[in-house]
Amino acid sequence: MIAVWVREIELHSNSGSKDKNKYSEYIAAKLLDAAFSLNLEILPKNHPAVDLGDKNAGIAFQITSRSAARTP
Numbered sequence: 924m925i926a927v928w929v930r931e932i933e934l935h936s937n938s939g940s941k942d943k944n945k946y947s948e949y950i951a952a953k954l955l956d957a958a959f960s961l962n963l964e965i966l967p968k969n970h971p972a973v974d975l976g977d978k979n980a981g982i983a984f985q986i987t988s989r990s991a992a993r994t995p
Contacts, residue, residue: 927953948974951986 952963952975953967961982963975970976976983 928954948986951975951984955984 948965956963961977963977966976971984972985974986
């Protein structure tokens with residue numbers, strides 16, 4: 924599943940898409956749902972710094988990406 928995620932990001936980056944987070948939110952929600960038995964929803968953009976949330980569990984996540992790798 925993570926390999927598919929990485930490939931999707933590569934495809935969208937190569938196509939000139941600037942918003943990699945948009946494509947990551949759905950996949951991140953599915954992975955986190957499976958790993959932690961959550962029911963995450965992609966939240967509207969009026970929730971600053973929060974992209975995914977499970978109201979019943981009281982948990983939220985921010986999905987972010989960088990265009991350059993971090994160097995030590």
